[in-house]
């Protein structure tokens with residue numbers, strides 16, 4: 001978790017890190033550059049670099065914020081990546097469901113996985129979901 005310089009959010013929360021490129025829009029991926037930089041700096045959370053990694057120890061962070069926040073979930077990953085287990089995604093959603101005082105913003109490029117599992121998740125009103133749309137060819141990817 002960290003204060004964010006992104007203008008449409010206040011905080012970032014990364015219960016998972018890492019991703020893989022699926023579209024032209026990933027070409028200059030900030031998360032990949034930062035993950036490799038943090039790995040090179042010896043930061044424990046990024047010891048796997050840009051490989052998908054679930055971080056159970058990060059799930060309790062939203063419970064600790066004293067005031068309500070607008071939170072960008074997974075600035076360093078994509079919560080709907082195929083390598084992130086459904087059970088872990090459910091745990092992240094349970095945290096968001098428990099913390100209605102915060103607004104959680106999720107962005108994914110993986111609309112198919114989102115569609116596949118959305119009925120298994122609890123969509124409380126404090127969860128804002130966005131899908132990056134580039135073009136038809138791009139959005140047929142399944143990775």
Ligand code: SF4
Nearest residue numbers: 019020021026029109
């Ligand atoms: S989906 Fe997002 S985080 Fe993943 S590689 Fe593409 S730009 Fe980076």
